[in-house]
Amino acid sequence: MSSGPTTDQPMLEGSGIEKYFGAFRVLKAVDFAVAPGEAVGIVGPNGAGKTTLFGVLAGALPPSAGTVRFAGTDLTGTGAASRCRSGIARTHQVPRPFLGMSVFENTLAAARFGAGLGERAAADCAAEALERTGLMHHANRPAAALGLLDRKRLELARALATRPRVLLLDEIGGGLTEAELNLLVALIGQLKSDGLTIVWIEHILHALVRVIDRLVCMSAGAVIAQGRPEVVMADAEVRRAYLGGGVA
Amino acid sequence: MTHYNVERWTRSGRLTVGAALAGLVVLVLLPAFASGLVIDKLTTLFIYILLAVMWNLLAGYAGLVSVGQQAFFGVGGYLALRLVDAGLPPYLALIAGAAGAGIAAIPISTFALRLKGGEFAIAMWVIAEVLRILVMFDPLVQGETGTSLLALNAYDPELRRNLTYWLGLGGLALMLAGTFWLLRSHIGAAAQAIRDDEDAAASIGIDVMRIKQIIFVLAAFGCALAGTIWLASAITFLPRTNFGVQWTVFMLFMVLVGGLRTFEGPIIGALIFFLLQEVFGNLGVWYLAGLGVVAVGFALYLPAGLWGSWQQRSGLQLLSVNVVLRKSGQSTETP
Numbered sequence: 233m234s235s236g237p238t239t240d241q242p243m244l245e246g247s248g249i250e251k252y253f254g255a256f257r258v259l260k261a262v263d264f265a266v267a268p269g270e271a272v273g274i275v276g277p278n279g280a281g282k283t284t285l286f287g288v289l290a291g292a293l294p295p296s297a298g299t300v301r302f303a304g305t306d307l308t309g310t311g312a313a314s315r316c317r318s319g320i321a322r323t324h325q326v327p328r329p330f331l332g333m334s335v336f337e338n339t340l341a342a343a344r345f346g347a348g349l350g351e352r353a354a355a356d357c358a359a360e361a362l363e364r365t366g367l368m369h370h371a372n373r374p375a376a377a378l379g380l381l382d383r384k385r386l387e388l389a390r391a392l393a394t395r396p397r398v399l400l401l402d403e404i405g406g407g408l409t410e411a412e413l414n415l416l417v418a419l420i421g422q423l424k425s426d427g428l429t430i431v432w433i434e435h436i437l438h439a440l441v442r443v444i445d446r447l448v449c450m451s452a453g454a455v456i457a458q459g460r461p462e463v464v465m466a467d468a469e470v471r472r473a474y475l476g477g478g479v480a
Numbered sequence: 481m482t483h484y485n486v487e488r489w490t491r492s493g494r495l496t497v498g499a500a501l502a503g504l505v506v507l508v509l510l511p512a513f514a515s516g517l518v519i520d521k522l523t524t525l526f527i528y529i530l531l532a533v534m535w536n537l538l539a540g541y542a543g544l545v546s547v548g549q550q551a552f553f554g555v556g557g558y559l560a561l562r563l564v565d566a567g568l569p570p571y572l573a574l575i576a577g578a579a580g581a582g583i584a585a586i587p588i589s590t591f592a593l594r595l596k597g598g599e600f601a602i603a604m605w606v607i608a609e610v611l612r613i614l615v616m617f618d619p620l621v622q623g624e625t626g627t628s629l630l631a632l633n634a635y636d637p638e639l640r641r642n643l644t645y646w647l648g649l650g651g652l653a654l655m656l657a658g659t660f661w662l663l664r665s666h667i668g669a670a671a672q673a674i675r676d677d678e679d680a681a682a683s684i685g686i687d688v689m690r691i692k693q694i695i696f697v698l699a700a701f702g703c704a705l706a707g708t709i710w711l712a713s714a715i716t717f718l719p720r721t722n723f724g725v726q727w728t729v730f731m732l733f734m735v736l737v738g739g740l741r742t743f744e745g746p747i748i749g750a751l752i753f754f755l756l757q758e759v760f761g762n763l764g765v766w767y768l769a770g771l772g773v774v775a776v777g778f779a780l781y782l783p784a785g786l787w788g789s790w791q792q793r794s795g796l797q798l799l800s801v802n803v804v805l806r807k808s809g810q811s812t813e814t815p
C-alpha cells in the first residue's frame with residue numbers, strides 16, 4: 233500500500249478482519265474496501281457475519297485482529313463516537329431509536345454531535361433528514377410511537393443527520409411495499425450522486441442492483457465472491473451458499 | 481429550503497418560571513416574617529428537593545441508577561468540617577466542601593462509570609461505605625462518636641438559622657436553574673440518548689463517557705451541597721448518619737413517587753416526603769422499610785409516578801426539557 237493519499241485509495245477499508253465471539257469465529261480474515269463515491273451491496277445467508285462486519289467498521293465492535301482505515305487513516309483503536317464524527321454513519325438492522333425522545337430530538341442529537349453543528353444549523357440538518365426520509369409528519373411524536381418501518385426510516389434519518397461521508401445501511405428495505413421500496417432506492421441513488429459512499433446490506437436483490445456498482449457476497453464469515461452483481465449471483469459458490477438459505 | 485424553528489419555551493413554561501421567581505422573592509424575604517420553626521422546616525424541605533432533583537438527574541435523565549449518593553452527602557459535610565478546622569469561615573467552608581466533593585467525584589467517576597446497570601449501583605454503595613470508613617479514621621471525626629461544627633455556635637442562633645436557610649434556598653435555586661438549563665442543552669439531549677441506548681448514542685457521535693461524567697459530577701456536587709446544608713442545620717456530624725443509606729431510600733422514594741424523568745415530579749415527591757416525615761419521621765427502621773416498599777410499589781405499578789401519570793392524563797407540562805420543531809411562521813399554540 234502506498235502511504236500518501238491517491239485517487240484510488242479506498243474510502244473505508246477493513247483488512248484481515250477477524251472477529252471471535254468467545255471461541256466462535258464469526259469473521260475469517262475478511263478484506264473489504266469501498267472506494268470514494270462507490271455504492272457496494274452486501275448479500276449473504278443469515279449468520280454470514282454481515283452485521284458483525286458493519287459493527288467492526290463502525291467501531292461498535294473491536295476486531296479480534298485486522299485493521300480498519302478510513303480515508304487512509306488507521307481508525308482501528310477508535311470508538312464508534314469518534315468514527316461517526318469523522319464521517320462513518322451506520323443504521324442498525326434492529327432499529328435502536330431513543331425511545332424517550334421525540335423523532336426530531338433523535339435526529340437533532342445526531343446533527344448536533346455527529347455532524348458537530350451548532351444549534352441552528354443542527355435543527356435545519358435534522359429537519360432535512362426527516363424530510364428526505366419521509367418522517368417529517370412524525371417529527372414531534374415520541375419515537376416510541378413509531379412502528380417498525382418508521383423506526384427503520386428513523387435509523388436512516390439519524391444516520392443522515394450526522395452528515396456522513398460513508399453510509400452503512402443494514403437491511404433497511406425489508407418489509408416495505410414496492411412503492412416504498414422505489415422511494416428508498418431513489419433516495420439512496422440521490423445520496424450516491426450527492427457524493428456519499430454507500431455500503432448496503434440487503435436481501436432484496438432487485439432493489440440493491442438498481443443502486444450498487446459492485447456486489448459482495450459473504451458466507452460463514454468470509455467474502456466468497458465480489459464483482460458485477462449478475463456475475464456474483466451466477467457464481468457457483470454463491471449459489472451453493474444460498475442453497476436452503478433462500479434468496480430473493 | 482423550508483426554514484424551521486426549534487421551540488424550547490412553551491407558554492406554561494414561561495408562566496412557571498415567572499411564578500417560581502416570584503416564589504423565590506417571597507422565600508428570600510420570609511425570615512423577616514416567619515417563625516424560626518417554619519424557617520428550619522423549610523431548610524429541611526430545600527435539602528429534600530435538592531436531593532430528589534439530583535437523583536432524578538442521574539437516574540431519570542442519564543440512566544445512572546446509584547444507591548450510593550450518600551457518599552457525596554457525607555464527603556461534602558466532612559470536607560466542610562476539615563476546612564473549618566483549617567480556619568475557613570464556616571459558611572464559606574460549607575460551599576467549598578460541596579465543591580470539593582464535586583471535584584472528588586471526577587476520579588470516582590472514571591472508575592464507577594465503567595460499570596453498567598446494577599454493577600454501577602452497587603459500586604456506588606460500596607464507595608459510600610469505603611469513604612465512610614476512611615473518614616472515621618480521621619481523628620477530627622472521632623470514629624463512631626462523630627463531631628460537631630462548633631464554629632457555628634459563634635453565630636447568634638437567629639442569624640445562624642437564617643444564614644443556613646438562605647444558603648439552602650440559594651443553593652437549591654441555583655441547582656434547579658442549572659439543572660434545567662443543562663437538561664435543555666445538547667448535553668441533556670445526549671444524556672437522554674445514552675439513557676435510552678448507549679451504543680446507539682455512540683453511533684451518532686456522542687462521547688458517552690464524557691456526558692455521563694458531566695452529569696455524575698453535577699449530581700455529586702448537588703448531593704454534597706445538600707449534605708453541607710444539612711450539617712449546618714444539624715451541627716453534628718455522625719459518620720453513620722451523614723453517610724447513611726437512608727438518604728438513598730429518601731431519594732428513591734421522592735423521585736419514584738413524584739415522577740421519574742419529569743422535571744417537576746421529584747419536587748412534588750419531596751413535598752410528599754416532607755409531610756410524611758412530619759407525621760412518621762420518628763418511627764425509625766420500620767418507617768424506612770415502609771418508604772422503600774412504597775417506592776418499589778410505584779416503580780412496579782405506577783412507573784411514571786404521581787406527577788408523570790397526571791401529566792400523561794392531563795397533557796399539561798409545566799417545565800418541559802423537550803424541543804418542538806416548527807415550520808417558520810407557524811403558530812406556537814398547536815400541540
Ligand SMILES: Nc1ncnc2c1ncn2[C@@H]1O[C@H](COP(=O)(O)OP(=O)(O)OP(=O)(O)O)[C@@H](O)[C@H]1O
Pocket residue numbers: 253258276277278279280281282283284285325
Ligand atoms: N454479540 C454476539 N455474541 C455472540 N454471537 C454473535 C453476536 N453477534 C452475532 N453473533 C453471531 O455471529 C454470527 C454472525 O452474525 P451477524 O449478525 O453478523 O450475521 P448477518 O450476516 O448479519 O445475518 P442476518 O442476515 O441474519 O442479519 C451469527 O451466528 C450470530 O449468531
Ligand SMILES: [Mg+2]
Pocket residue numbers: 282283284325
Ligand atoms: Mg445482519
